[in-house]
Amino acid sequence: MTNEEIRKKIEKEVLSKIKPSEDEQKRVVEAVKKLIDLVKFHAEIKGVCIKPILVGSVAKGTYMKNPDVDIFMAFPVSMSREELERYGLEIGRAVLGGGEERYAEHPYVHGKFEGFEVDLVPCYALETTTELMSAVDRTPFHTEYVKKHLPNEKIDDVLLLKRFLKGLGIYGAEAEVQGFSGYLCELFIIKFGSFSNVIENCRRFRKGTKLSIDKIDERYYSRFTDPLIFIDPVDIKRNVASPVSLDNFLIFTYACERYYETPKLEFFYPKEKKMSREELDRKIKQRGTRIVAITTGKPNIVADNLFSQLRRAEKCIRNVLEENGFKPIRSKYFAENDIMLIFELECWEYSNAKKHHGPEYGKGNSESFIKKWKMSEKALSKPYIENGIWTVEISREYRTAEELLKRKLPELSLGKNIVEEVKKKYNIVGIENIPYEILAKFYEGQFRWEDC
Template identity: 40%
Template sequence: MNENNIINEVLGKIKPVPAEQQRMQEVADRIISLVNRTAAGTGLTDVSGMLVGSAARGTWISDEHDLDIFISFPEDTPEQDLKTVGLNIARQVAADADNREERYAEHPYVHAVFGDYEVDLVPCFRVGSAAQIKSAVDRTPFHNLFILDRIKGLEDEVLLLKQFMKGSGVYGSDLRTGGFSGYLAELLIIHYGSFMEVLQAADGWKSGIIIDIIEHGNKQHNDPLVVVDPTDPARNVAAALTLDRFAGFIDRARQYLDSPAIEQFFPTLSARLNDAGFDNTTSNRGTFLMALVFERPDLVEDVLYPQLFMLHNSITDLLSRNRFTVQNGDVWAGDRETAVVLELEVWQLPPVKKHTGPPIWEKSHAEKFKQKYLQDRGFSEIYIENGRYVVDIQRKYTNATDLLYNEIHTCRLGKHVGKSIKSGFKIFQGSELLELDDQGFREFLTGFFHLNVIP
């Protein structure tokens, strides 16, 4: 299939047809009208709803019916009023939703489901310019204005880039994914001009590349990709993009340029690991798998995952300090449980441990070391190696599981994760991991072993 045929087929799958576009707009208009009526009913005639994000810009992918509706308050509104009154309006608007929940970012907001439409109802300040924002969400309407002024005629290019990023596993700026946001994809299209030109540019990217569309950046950033926000000279739109996601996009771009295939937009992932597949994989790798499992804290993912990553890094450091070599590690969060999963090259050590003391010429320290181990001998007499006193002593932990079980309290846990762990945790080993009754965990394990990488 040639490139044009691929592009046309992809667009045929992802571009909303006019009827779908009309229905999306009707739902948005209805909810905005309800926001306005609800606000007016409480005497707030200067509070209004507005549609932002990809739905407002015509850059949303078919069947992804996500609406970002902001509840806009005057700039001089007290912050506490915005939180309480804004949340109350959002609650009333979502009263008849099929499902709704309150979520918390910088300000509380309501996530509601109306049929097959997912709606975020977000209070914000209506400020005069992006330089006057009081919270991060206040910047979004200015993103809208910038994109709408420049995206006309490029909507299909944005759709192609978004779907390509999804197929490459690099789309989503949430802290779990660490990929490209929709706004970032739009800016790349505006800067380079088309989907193919973005890929061609990415072929030559190196870590640290800077894109400043209106040439107003005023701050240094230490990120793989720097795209200066046209509405804020100090902000990097690509700040959430990790080095691996950045490199992954470059790799996929090169593959497509070399050999275009529709499968790169819609990859077929490997089936979830079944019990036999898990046993074969771990047996062939010859490593040891363990998981710290505990109850999931009641947090949104962008608050939960930084704590999980911190815990993962701290556990890895604990194991490494004690000579248990970690081959691979990641974190997972399901609806009920959370896990830090580690694959170890070395998980069992002998009872004996070499303990090295100070150089002999550091007399005071050397004598203290010598006296201590003359009285408390281990597996050997004190001997000299490379000019230092050395003694072979009893290792405190010979098993990685015992170490983690007894020393988890010394790790950096994070407030909410720490509270959950203190209320109870389990350590699963090897095939015990299969006891986690969650299909999402099987999918996680497939990715953990890198079994779903596009060939």
């Protein structure tokens, strides 16, 4: 079989797994109708005029099995933001029998209805995107655009692309993932015409790739510095691909190249391969490195804010470790019941003595350098000349990574809410205090299709 024939066979199998059955499609339609009727009913009781709008993948027909249902409640623009939020939450709770209050740009209600996860989101009823009053107001325009420009026979291609990205672990625009949104997947198929064409084209992408559906002026691209730019056809001042991180963009590009060359089902459904404790112990021993982890409380904040702060904290701590010579090889964060930031160090302990260089002989502040270090309690030697440079041996400020972190962590800029948790309580622990499951994830390979 040729690679093309193998790909077609794989994609047929994938579609058989992800396409909703006729019964499920019928259940979705019935649930949506009931939800819309309930929204109208409770809005009427409140005496407010709103228009329920089905948005997202269910509205566009691009949903896989077990979809989430997103219904926007469009309020008149004459209503204040405070009223929109208050009525949106009241109607959402009434429809879903309570539900959970969540936050995007403003609060909305999440809950379950007839077996489906449902979001009821208030927005403003607008005629064009030039009138946007909040970011969520753009979503109904996205829905209409896709319904108008994506032919029904191309829906399977969207489903394949979504499942491909899920298999790679980079589907979803939320801060936790930093990947590709469903809307971006739909635009890729509208742009390139099919899943196979996406693979063919995207395997050649490099950092700074610029895309749009229609030809647009170069100046609209110039405002963005993201690794991938895909201009939003309903709002040309927006990059749909802005949430995609550089690494995830390049993972996608590389995966397209590998799938094109050596297609296999594992790109869509990677086999879960867990290292045994013995394998993990052997791997760690072989590496000869030191693991240090920081644990602290998990702040009760919106997930996007939490993961943005975790990325900031990880980067900040890495920088401090590197600046002090402790050379992190890899690092990851985990946020389950508590927060854990793990760092694998190439070097974790130094001798007390450290060589410190001053000015070149006869230049700069030679006299002040000599005077300072002759009198300093930190000096372990008198100043001397080495290769034409004034030099002295001094006591190191931080001998171990643990000592550095204990002293520096409380004063680092880790993100507002994480800093608050660190001030309450934090622990610095070694490998013996890290659960096996987390350590196994820490050492997982980046390319999931290869872990098979």
